[in-house]
Amino acid sequence: MNTFIETIVAMATPKGRGGVAIVRISGPQVKQIMMAVLKKELAPRQATYLPFYDIENQIIDEGIAIFFPSPHSFTGEDVLELHSHGGPVIVDLLLQCAITLGARLARPGEFSERAFLNGKIDLTQAEAIADLINASSKQAARSAIRSLQGDFSKHIHQLKEHIIYLRTYMEAAIDFATEEIDFLSDETIQTRFKTILNTLTFIQQQAKQGSLLREGIVAVIMGEPNVGKSSLLNCLSGKDIAIVTDIPGTTRDILRDVMLIDGLPMHVIDTAGLRESDDVIEQEGMRRAYQEMDRADVVLYLIDASRQTTNSVEELPLALSCKPIIFVRNKIDLIDESPSISVGNQVVVSLSAKKGLGIDLLKNHIKTQVGFNETSEGVFLARLRHLDALSRAKMYLEASVTQFKTLSYELAAEDLRLAHLALSEITGQFTSDDLLGQIFSNFCVGK
Numbered sequence: 461m462n463t464f465i466e467t468i469v470a471m472a473t474p475k476g477r478g479g480v481a482i483v484r485i486s487g488p489q490v491k492q493i494m495m496a497v498l499k500k501e502l503a504p505r506q507a508t509y510l511p512f513y514d515i516e517n518q519i520i521d522e523g524i525a526i527f528f529p530s531p532h533s534f535t536g537e538d539v540l541e542l543h544s545h546g547g548p549v550i551v552d553l554l555l556q557c558a559i560t561l562g563a564r565l566a567r568p569g570e571f572s573e574r575a576f577l578n579g580k581i582d583l584t585q586a587e588a589i590a591d592l593i594n595a596s597s598k599q600a601a602r603s604a605i606r607s608l609q610g611d612f613s614k615h616i617h618q619l620k621e622h623i624i625y626l627r628t629y630m631e632a633a634i635d636f637a638t639e640e641i642d643f644l645s646d647e648t649i650q651t652r653f654k655t656i657l658n659t660l661t662f663i664q665q666q667a668k669q670g671s672l673l674r675e676g677i678v679a680v681i682m683g684e685p686n687v688g689k690s691s692l693l694n695c696l697s698g699k700d701i702a703i704v705t706d707i708p709g710t711t712r713d714i715l716r717d718v719m720l721i722d723g724l725p726m727h728v729i730d731t732a733g734l735r736e737s738d739d740v741i742e743q744e745g746m747r748r749a750y751q752e753m754d755r756a757d758v759v760l761y762l763i764d765a766s767r768q769t770t771n772s773v774e775e776l777p778l779a780l781s782c783k784p785i786i787f788v789r790n791k792i793d794l795i796d797e798s799p800s801i802s803v804g805n806q807v808v809v810s811l812s813a814k815k816g817l818g819i820d821l822l823k824n825h826i827k828t829q830v831g832f833n834e835t836s837e838g839v840f841l842a843r844l845r846h847l848d849a850l851s852r853a854k855m856y857l858e859a860s861v862t863q864f865k866t867l868s869y870e871l872a873a874e875d876l877r878l879a880h881l882a883l884s885e886i887t888g889q890f891t892s893d894d895l896l897g898q899i900f901s902n903f904c905v906g907k
Contacts, residue, residue, distance in 0.1 A: 467493070468566035468574075469558040471551055472906035478546030480523075483554045484906055486571055489562045490538035494527060496561050497542070497554075502527040512542060515560050520553045521545055535571055536578030569900030576888060583888025584612045584846070586900070591674055591841045593904060599723035600673040603841040607670075612840035615663050616886050622656045623857075623880050630864075630873040653861050660857065664850050667842035672832050674841050676718070676725030679826060680753050683762035688790040691813040692762065693717065693730040696823075721823045724832050729756070758784045758829055760822075765789040765797065765810060784829055786822070793817065801825060846886050853882040 467487025473480070485493055495501060496515065502508050504527060512520045524543040533539040544550050559565065569590070576586045588607035595601035606612070629649060681689045697717040715730040731748065753759055789810040792799065799818025802808045809825060811818025827833075860875035 467563040468570055469555060469563040470566035470571070470906040471555065472541070472571075473546070475548070476546075477548065481544050481546040481551045482906075483542040483544065483551060483558070484571065485540045485542075485558055485563055486533070486535045486537045486566075486574065487563065488538070490527075490540045493558055493561045493563065494525075494540050497557060498525055504529050504532070512544065512554060514553060514557045520557070521550045531578070531580075534580065535574040536580045537574065566905060567901075568905050571906065573900040582610075582613050584616070584840075584886060585610060586888075587843060588612075588841060590904070595841075596676070596718075596725050597673065597720050597723040599839075600725075600841060603670050603673055603839045607840040607842075612667075612670075612842070612846075613887050615659075615666075615840075616883050619656065619659055619663065620880055620883050622652060622659070623876055623883070626652055626656070626860075627873060627876045627880070630869055630876060634869055634873065649864070653857070653864070657854070657857055657861075660850065660854050664847070664854070666839050667846055667850060668831065669833060669839045670842035671844065671847055672724060672830060673839065674843065676727055677757040677826070677830050677832075678727045678729065678755060679758050679760055680729045680731060680756040681760045681762065682731050682753060683788075684764075687762040687764040688813045689730050689762050690715070692760070692788065692790065693728055695813045695816055695819055696726075696728055721827060724827060724830075726826070753783060756783055758786060758826060760786050760788050762788045762790050764791050766791045766794040786825060786829065788822065849882045849885045853879045856882065 465488070467485065467489040469483065469485045472482040472484040491501065497512055498510055499513060500510070502525060507524050507526050509522070509524050511522045512525075514520050521544045523545065526541045526543075528534070528539040528541075530536060530538045542554055544554060555565070572581075572586045572589055575581050576583060581589075585608050588604050592601060592604035592608060595604050626649065681692055683689055693715060697719050716727065718725060718727050720726070731753075785806070787806055787808045789808060790813050792810050793812040793815045797810060799812070799821055800810045801818075801821045802810075803825075807825060807829075809818060809822045811822060813819070856875045856879035860872045860879065863869070863872035863875060
């Protein structure tokens with residue numbers, strides 16, 4: 461347990477007016493503040509209705525107070541929660557009273573940070589708290605609660621246990637090299653390597669699904685003027701976000717919206733039409749369009765099916781782009797064509813954004829393109845740093861296998877150690893202070 465000198469206080473409910481507001485206090489001075497504000501010491505973990513007093517013994521409000529003594533609290537410290545009426549003035553008076561009595565306003569995420577530093581939760585569980593609050597879909601919320609309950613951490617800990625077992629064998633072989641004991645002749649060593657790599661691959665797959673649920677994908681709509689880019693944005697979002705006219709070049713700036721495709725958040729960006737132009741504004745719009753393309757996970761390149769007679773797409777300006785591209789033949793209603801999809805060297809989806817025909821074909825292929833599976837069973841919400849750590853761990857494990865096969869046991873053991881450290885970064889057992897500061901600074905105040 462870490463011992464913090466300072467007591468912290470914050471509003472744990474959203475700012476503004478509401479029926480109820482919660483003021484949370486944590487730290488060594490909680491009992492003194494409790495006696496000053498409530499005029500009595502509360503029984504642990506029992507909700508008590510009573511008046512709240514200021515430092516001049518004037519009643520601020522009447523509400524419910526709950527005391528959580530250390531170490532049986534969220535932060536591991538003494539914690540007091542004051543549930544008052546949700547008026548901003550009342551909350552401000554309670555906060556000012558706690559500050560006058562020795563507390564200070566908490567930084568964003570400081571309660572969760574103390575819970576992590578006091579060993580109440582690991583880093584993946586701490587991050588899951590913020591992810592649960594910010595979940596944009598039912599699937600994301602379910603995955604976040606799995607991480608909060610420790611599913612992700614449990615998989616990582618089990619993987620580390622297997623690696624520790626292998627390290628033990630490796631280092632024993634190195635330490636007792638002169639003995640007539642062949643620690644590494646056992647075929648189970650290679651079997652364990654294979655099991656570890658298979659398990660890691662499974663965890664990576666689950667984490668990737670969780671990362672997609674959390675981060676979503678970015679799809680950029682591009683194409684020549686008047687091919688229906690804005691109509692496609694409106695159709696995908698279900699709202700009239702973009703102005704749609706027959707006049708080419710209507711969209712000059714970047715338009716954005718966020719929508720869900722079977723639980724997958726998708727950030728859709730409509731861009732200016734691509735064409736030769738002396739118009740300074742159009743040129744800037746096209747520059748921004750290519751800038752957005754560089755950040756995209758997938759590009760939707762629109763073609764006017766009523767004007768585009770060839771089925772070849774090699775001549776289009778983005779055909780050689782390194783970005784995944786879905787070519788969309790729009791306006792098939794004008795040529796009496798049915799929706800279809802062709803998957804070959806290029807993916808071509810034929811649809812009508814104006815009539816809403818073939819949109820499901822496009823949505824389903826976008827999910828396939830990024831490897832998203834709508835079922836969230838067993839998936840835990842993951843962040844990009846988790847994917848990076850898993851990728852590095854796999855790289856070190858594969859290197860260790862190579863070193864083991866060439867009898868370079870010292871190097872194999874070192875790669876196992878590095879793989880172990882990479883996995884430890886995920887749960888926070890091996891994490892820099894800079895990373896902790898970055899993670900918790902993105903939390904809500906009061907969490």
